[in-house]
Amino acid sequence: MYQTDEVDRKILGMLKENSRIPFTKIAEEVGLSEAAVRKRTERLQQEGIIKRFTVEVETGEKVKAIILVSVQPSRPNPLVAQEIKRIEGVDMVLEVAGEVDIVALISGGSMQEVNRNIDEVRKIEGVIKTNSMIVLRSWV
Secondary structure (H helix, E strand, C coil), X not given: CCCCCHHHHHHHHHHHHCCCCCHHHHHHHHCXXXXXXXXXXXXXXXXXXXXXXXXXXXXXXXXXXXXXXXECCCCCXXXXXXXXXXXXXXXXXXXXXXXXXXXXXXXECCHHHHHHHHHHHHCCCCEEEEEEEECCCCCX
């Protein structure tokens, strides 16, 4: 497995902040040539450290919620997580350790839409408990 160094972490930090930042700008910041930054970025992609470059779009006021999901021990968490991911409005699903098994981030155009999505999560086989939190403000 590829071990990242301090330069890789700086490159990753800059790409997280702005995935469209030019390699020349990154090169200036980390003290490498543009070609070296390009090669490191390609290597980070090949190693699976960079999974994808994305664009985050905000198209108006959306209601967002965080759903904490507990799953029956007899039902595999990955199966439940995959079913949750298929629900429209689910932005991200995380399998976690702790008091809950899965965390889902959901968004919708209205509180009613988000509530319908939460109800869909509750219908999934193996889900024994959910705890929903409406997001008031986010700090990215």
